[in-house]
Amino acid sequence: MPLFESHAGFNITEDKLQIVELNYSNKFLLENVDEEFFSENWNVNFSEQKFINILQNSFDQLILRKPLKTDLVSFSLPHQVFKIFEIPYDKTLVSNDLLEHYKWEISELFPDYSPDDFVIRAIEVDKSGFRESKSVIIIAAQKSLLQHIHKFCVKNKLKLRFADNVHLAANSFVVIDNPKSKNDFFISLYTDSKSISLIASASNYPFFFKKLNLKDQSEIFDAILNLYDSVNNNGVDSSKALTNYIAGSFVDDLLLQKVKDEFDISLVKFNPFANINLSDEIDRDFLQSIDYNSFTAAAGIALRMI
Structure with a gap:
């Protein structure tokens, strides 16, 4: 192909x-x-x-x-169509726990929505080499x-x-x-x-x-x-x-x-x-x-x- x-x-x-x-x-x-x-x-x-x-x-x-x-x-x-925000995260958490953490953040930031209404993408900002912050950019699509x-x-x-x-x-x-x-x-x-x-x-x-x-x-x-x-x-x-x-x-x-x-x-x-x-x-x-x-x-x- x-x-x-x-x-x-x-x-x-x-x-x-x-x-x-x-x-x-x-x-x-x-x-x-x-x-x-x-x-x-x-x-x-x-x-x-x-x-x-x-x-x-x-x-x-x-x-x-x-x-x-x-x-x-x-x-x-x-x-x-999206909710876009940045939050700190714990790198010791496994992927399933991280996803639950992201969903909890959505429920806190956007109480009128259910976290299950979104497809969630997370981008770790420190992987770029330009920021050291242990945080993620959350891009949640409806x-x-x-x-x-x-x-x-x-x-x-x-x-x-x-x-x-x-x-x-x-x-x-x-x-x-x-x-x-x-x-x-x-x-x-x-x-x-x-x-x-x-x-x-x-x-x-x-x-x-x-x-x-x-x-x-x-x-x-x-x-x-x-x-x-x-x-x-x-x-x-x-x-x-x-x-x-x-x-x-x-x-x-x-x-x-x-x-x-x-x-x-x-x-x-x-x-x-x-x-x-x-x-x-x-x-x-x-x-x-x-x-x-x-x-x-x-x-x-x-x-x-x-």
Whole structure:
């Protein structure tokens, strides 16, 4: 079996469905880039049927314009599907005891939820080599949404490979852009209409992950300062990051310049298509007209191999 097979990555935002489809034959080939707005903005409280219907309507429009060439798909999901937090942990505990500890923390931090409602992933921050803290980043995904995605795929005869957090999917491009970097760390920001998050990582291994909610975009500058202060307060000098990236929505030159002027931070927009060859079927004019940065998560999950 080839290391990489043709693969379509979908990114679900609050208001639209994005697709990046890739093929591979000696080199990556971009087959499709597109997006379709939902009939209404969705949230995690939607019923299974309502969520699938909204997703189906946008999916139908996408494949009407250009049918999929693959049945292998993956999804990047917005922050609202996840609970993300950091807690100390005892390395002497066995895995089952650790899982119970994580569930207990969820029950304490989010009393309106049952810990069994989540699929839990834990990342030990000290394994990065940049933090010594004996703590873990907990990324807990709501099982119900993952089940909805799976049912949608079964309905459309698609094979679901991965489902991941939107920022973790986008962060794949840190390694793609810096394949030979072994002793450096990077910072990436991800923005959407209601939140901004920061990941500090080395060799695609996150050792800091924090998300802040936004009432509106006017809060974004204070939020960026807050996030960088949080990195510094956890024993990492953010000024030593080799590159500071940004992806998502609402990322324009005015934002980048203001962050540079106010905080002396030079943010680099991800371009997920910079090093991918284009299929003859790709509409070049459309590709130049879109906000390519907003497709970083869809492209990142499409490039996911393991």
